[in-house]
Amino acid sequence: MEAVYQQNIDHFMDRINNGEKIEADDWMPDDYREALIRLISMHGISEIMGALPEKEWVPKAPTLHRKLAIMAKVQDEMGHGQLLLRVAEDLMAPLGKNRDDIMKDLFSGRLKFHNVFHMEAPTWGDAGIIAWLVDGAAIISQTMMLGTSYGPYGRALKRICAEEVFHAQHGESIIMALAEGTEEQRELLQDALNRWWTSLLMFFGPKSKNETGHSNQDKNMQYKLRTKTNEQLRQEFLTKYVPRIWSLGLTIPDPTLRFDEEKSEWEYADPDWSEFKKIVTGNGPKSKERLALRVRSYEMNSWVREALGKRPQHI
Amino acid sequence: MSDAEKDFYQVYEVFSKKTDTAPLQYQFSLLAPNRELAFIMAKENFFRREQPADIWVVKRDDIRTMTQEEREGIKNLDKAYRETKGYGYLKKKWRKYEQEQLTEKDIMGGGNS
Numbered sequence: 001m002e003a004v005y006q007q008n009i010d011h012f013m014d015r016i017n018n019g020e021k022i023e024a025d026d027w028m029p030d031d032y033r034e035a036l037i038r039l040i041s042m043h044g045i046s047e048i049m050g051a052l053p054e055k056e057w058v059p060k061a062p063t064l065h066r067k068l069a070i071m072a073k074v075q076d077e078m079g080h081g082q083l084l085l086r087v088a089e090d091l092m093a094p095l096g097k098n099r100d101d102i103m104k105d106l107f108s109g110r111l112k113f114h115n116v117f118h119m120e121a122p123t124w125g126d127a128g129i130i131a132w133l134v135d136g137a138a139i140i141s142q143t144m145m146l147g148t149s150y151g152p153y154g155r156a157l158k159r160i161c162a163e164e165v166f167h168a169q170h171g172e173s174i175i176m177a178l179a180e181g182t183e184e185q186r187e188l189l190q191d192a193l194n195r196w197w198t199s200l201l202m203f204f205g206p207k208s209k210n211e212t213g214h215s216n217q218d219k220n221m222q223y224k225l226r227t228k229t230n231e232q233l234r235q236e237f238l239t240k241y242v243p244r245i246w247s248l249g250l251t252i253p254d255p256t257l258r259f260d261e262e263k264s265e266w267e268y269a270d271p272d273w274s275e276f277k278k279i280v281t282g283n284g285p286k287s288k289e290r291l292a293l294r295v296r297s298y299e300m301n302s303w304v305r306e307a308l309g310k311r312p313q314h315i
Numbered sequence: 316m317s318d319a320e321k322d323f324y325q326v327y328e329v330f331s332k333k334t335d336t337a338p339l340q341y342q343f344s345l346l347a348p349n350r351e352l353a354f355i356m357a358k359e360n361f362f363r364r365e366q367p368a369d370i371w372v373v374k375r376d377d378i379r380t381m382t383q384e385e386r387e388g389i390k391n392l393d394k395a396y397r398e399t400k401g402y403g404y405l406k407k408k409w410r411k412y413e414q415e416q417l418t419e420k421d422i423m424g425g426g427n428s
Contacts, residue, residue, distance in 0.1 A: 026383040072363070079360050086326075086344050099324070099346065159343065159361075309323055309348030 016224050021151035024090040032223050035216060036150055037091050039225060041102050044084030046114040049106075051077040052290045053121040054130060062124060069170050070127065076163045083156040090152065107295050109282045115202045118284025125192030128178055131171025133196060133241060137203045139164045140237050149224040179248040186249075193245070194253045201268065202276045204237065205230040238266040326375040327353035329360075331367040344375065 008027055015022065022028055051074045058074060061067035089099050105111035116134050121127060142161055148154045178189040207230060208217070220226045228236075242259075245252055254269045282288070327350070329342040342361045347353035353372040362370070381389075395401030399419060406416045 023383070025380075075363065079363065082345065082360055083343060086346065089346075090326075090344075155343065163364075305323075305348070308352055 016149045020149075021154065022149055023151050031219065033091055033094075035219055035223060035225060036153065037088055038216070039220065040084055040091070040153055041088040041105075041111060042113065044081050044088055045102065045106050045111055046117060047077050047084060048081035049113040049117040049290060049294065050134075051081075052293060053117060053119070053286070054127060056121060057124065057127040060124070061127075066174070069173075070131075073131065073167050073170055076167065080156075080160045080163070083159060087152045087156050103298060107291065107298075109291075112280045112282075115276055115279045115284070116196075116199050117290070118279045118282075118287045119196070119199050120285050122195075123188050123192060124174070125178060125188040125190075126195065128171055128174030128189065129192040129196045131167055132175050133171070133200055134203070135164060135167040135171055136241060137200055137237050139168060140233050140240070141204065144228050144233060145226055147224075147227065153225075175248070179250070190250055193250055197253050198271045200237070201234065201271045202273075202279075204234040206273050206276070207231045235265055238268070242266070323348055325349075325353075327357070327372045328375050328378060329353075329357040330371040330373070331357075331361070332369045333365075334368050337368065339371065347372075350374070 009029055012022075012028060012032075022032075054070060054077070055074050058067060058071050061070050085099055085102060088102060089097075092098065092101065102111065106113070116130075116137075121130060139161065142157055142164065146154060146157050146161065148157070175189060178185045205217075217226075217229055221229075238257075242252065242257070257266065257268045259265075260267050278284070279287070282291070324346040325348070326344050327347055328344050330339045331342055332339055342357070345353060345356050345360055347356050350372060353374075354370065357370050357372050409416045
């Protein structure tokens, strides 16, 4: 029995190391399946919870054009959630679980979502910063996983990344208008950046398990679910966006932030990882409210799901 | 959860064509309670921007796909005898007779050259 398992695992690792893609019904070790379920259901639910702070801005968007664009983005995010939940539930099927279990895990707090979606978005400046920098950060981590060893996840990410390009440009368009606007608009943008900076650094997760007590980075790299560490991604983010933020005359709320030429890396004030842990475990400023909104809409819409599900009468 | 609730959603696979003459292309899967809704969801989920020439939705249970074993079994079959690359050596042979080997184009074109 053990010999067969070893044979399976050797063959599996060979496939991964040869760049082959693993499909839903293929043999896979339990911890590979578990790692995928954890990663993809968290990603999928984050897309859905991530639509909530932006959705608050649909009725309040400053122009009709902005309203159409942010509505399209919110719809895309929900669509991304749908894709990812599909991928997750195919992995969960052999365990006798489905989408309902994912939702229940979210409602009970067992399933976490990205730290950024626990935060407030009080002004239109926040809507701009979210689309420009939160989506910018998400694009960096999603494109890194395009080559993931799990075929269905890679295919979902390919679709998602294609749409993210629109999101990033939508964000750039908002912040550019504010940055080139009145003094009041520039202040709005600066305030939003001040609010979001720490969350953006936290977005990529801690450097290692030293910060939060545990990390899945090593296993995920070994299984080629990801190819870069949290810190590598954060450095890429800083390289990509800090010069652009500065070029607009904005101030990043971290006086220690600088590029160390010798080490060829960014130095920054490490965020408070105990605060991060508090936020992602459902104790952020908006965690409870957004979760309650999700529960309420799930319950209130149940009759719609039921009504739509009635089989059409065939003539 | 009751069995009825568990069976409420079915997995549908979505395919589409970009143009009338394009081959059918796989898009992704979705969950829907019936075929009509699967079709509506397919449009909402996968064609928010792109204008397709046609969309197909098929219940996954009705599709037979290859197993891992079948996919791996078929991978390394040598079928050179079914392809032109299996007959590349003829080029040299014909040269010996001071003739050019007819290319695929020559053969398909009815031997114009």
